[in-house]
Amino acid sequence: MSCRERRNGYMTIDDILAKMIAYPEQSAHDIDHLLQVWTYARTIGQMEHLDADTQLILETAAIVHDIACPLCRKKYGNTNGKKQEEEGMPLARDFLTGCGLDGTALERVVYLVGHHHTFEGIEGIDWQILVEADYIANAVENEYSRENVTNFIERIMKTESGIKLANAVLLS
Numbered sequence: 249m250s251c252r253e254r255r256n257g258y259m260t261i262d263d264i265l266a267k268m269i270a271y272p273e274q275s276a277h278d279i280d281h282l283l284q285v286w287t288y289a290r291t292i293g294q295m296e297h298l299d300a301d302t303q304l305i306l307e308t309a310a311i312v313h314d315i316a317c318p319l320c321r322k323k324y325g326n327t328n329g330k331k332q333e334e335e336g337m338p339l340a341r342d343f344l345t346g347c348g349l350d351g352t353a354l355e356r357v358v359y360l361v362g363h364h365h366t367f368e369g370i371e372g373i374d375w376q377i378l379v380e381a382d383y384i385a386n387a388v389e390n391e392y393s394r395e396n397v398t399n400f401i402e403r404i405m406k407t408e409s410g411i412k413l414a415n416a417v418l419l420s
């Protein structure tokens with residue numbers, strides 16, 4: 249079943265997106281960033297022909313991946329990657345409880361939120377694509393150098409579609 253079909257009592261990906269946009273204390277940048285990362289992740293996932301369950305996990309993780317940013321700014325005064333991963337896991341679990349994801353899918357999304365800044369030992373196409381999508385969005389926002397981009401593409405990127413997209417957006 250596609251994540252855009254409404255099931256009885258279950259949220260679609262659009263409902264999850266609307267709920268995340270309404271999440272308290274986000275800046276305009278936070279909302280813009282999650283929309284960018286979701287769009288890149290969705291596009292790469294579709295181009296890589298993910299099965300429906302993996303696509304749903306990927307898109308959900310992309311939408312909620314930075315859920316801890318408002319809390320980290322308050323608590324630590326910054327959005328340090330490691331703290332954000334740690335703080336994000338319980339927040340994502342709470343946020344998604346009752347959204348209709350089965351337990352395995354929900355825990356996978358939580359795991360991805362907890363590892364979206366971890367580039368070593370990436371396992372699974374969902375984790376790989378989330379990292380690629382977040383990098384492309386960050387590179388556009390922060391105007392990363394060509395050297396940084398080339399390096400990331402060579403060392404971290406794996407999917408053919410992510411590499412094509414990164415080249416088109418960042419190096420053309």
Ligand SMILES: [Fe+2]
Nearest residue numbers: 285313314382
């Ligand atoms: Fe991000």
